[in-house]
Amino acid sequence: MELNKSRKKKIMNLNPKTEYWFYFYAGNTAGVSTLGAPMSRVCS
Secondary structure (H helix, E strand, O other): OOOEEEEEEEEOOOOOEEEEEOOOOOEEEEEOOOOOOEEEEEEE
């Protein structure tokens, strides 16, 4: 889980040629959004 205020995220220490799935959501003092559509990426 990456929790910082930056709009761009950089996830470190992922294995090359491995497929990873990501889910996004947003939260603030008003509450938390629903999960966004899942996305997969293969690390290069």
